[in-house]
Amino acid sequence: MQTQPPPADYVDPYAGYDDIHLRLADWAIDKTGERTPVAMADFFERIWTNHAAPVRDVLELCCGFGRNLRVLIERGFSVTGVDRSPSMLAQARKELGDEVELIRADLPDLPVRRQVDAVVCPGTAFNHMAGESQLGRTFAEVARVLPSGRTFMFDLMSWHMLKEAFRDQDLAVDLGDLAAIWRFDSDPDTDYCEYHSTQFIETDSPGLYRAEREVYHLHAFKREAIRRMAAAAGFREAAVYDNYTTRPASNDTLYETWVLVRR
Numbered sequence: 001m002q003t004q005p006p007p008a009d010y011v012d013p014y015a016g017y018d019d020i021h022l023r024l025a026d027w028a029i030d031k032t033g034e035r036t037p038v039a040m041a042d043f044f045e046r047i048w049t050n051h052a053a054p055v056r057d058v059l060e061l062c063c064g065f066g067r068n069l070r071v072l073i074e075r076g077f078s079v080t081g082v083d084r085s086p087s088m089l090a091q092a093r094k095e096l097g098d099e100v101e102l103i104r105a106d107l108p109d110l111p112v113r114r115q116v117d118a119v120v121c122p123g124t125a126f127n128h129m130a131g132e133s134q135l136g137r138t139f140a141e142v143a144r145v146l147p148s149g150r151t152f153m154f155d156l157m158s159w160h161m162l163k164e165a166f167r168d169q170d171l172a173v174d175l176g177d178l179a180a181i182w183r184f185d186s187d188p189d190t191d192y193c194e195y196h197s198t199q200f201i202e203t204d205s206p207g208l209y210r211a212e213r214e215v216y217h218l219h220a221f222k223r224e225a226i227r228r229m230a231a232a233a234g235f236r237e238a239a240v241y242d243n244y245t246t247r248p249a250s251n252d253t254l255y256e257t258w259v260l261v262r263r
Helices: 018-031 037-049 067-074 086-096 132-145 159-165 223-233
Strands: 057-061 078-083 101-104 118-121 151-157 169-174 178-185 192-202 209-219 235-242 255-262
Touching: 018 169, 018 178, 018 192, 037 067, 037 118, 037 151, 057 067, 057 132, 067 078, 067 086, 078 086, 086 101, 132 151, 132 223, 159 192, 223 235, 223 255
Parallel strands: 057 078, 057 118, 078 101, 118 151
Antiparallel strands: 151 255, 169 178, 178 192, 192 209, 235 255
């Protein structure tokens, strides 16, 4: 497999801020209802156990710092991670060692030529995609590396969360040497939520902080669109659950967990 070089105009928003994003991720897990890597792995194994074919070789898309890969390795799985951020992959390499295959790629391009037993993409990464076209092509690439009957699991911030529950909301966290404000702006006439993240990072001068600001478009996907794209890509089932539980997703679900089965 071949790692792709970043595009010439690519700016890595995580370069130099690995520790900051890790700490804020921990806060989000604690305060906003996201699941831990252990809870996600528990759900994955429950689904895999319910399918006849055993799972050993797992591909994770948008693997970030490698936290989910670490949990899967500890449970005996062979893993491969894909991410677009060189700095995140460097952090994952430090976390996981040299034996784990880590690939830099920009989805929907997936430079994996072999077939795998399962594909996962936790961490609401797909909300960062440009829209249905990019996500649909990613589904097709995932279907290419999955044999019939194998599963593809991922999660999303739901349409309800991005367009209704979190619309025009502010979240703030103060961790002493690090503080952050997250602003969610959502125009009802669009299919995305504009997410503003401002971090205040303590400098070497006591009491002085510098501000770093990031702006993202978080795309909201309706369930019928996910099912349509999944069917077009070659998946025969598309079940959606409430945030890594066995409960079917409802209209009030914030985090959707999807299980697709290859046709």
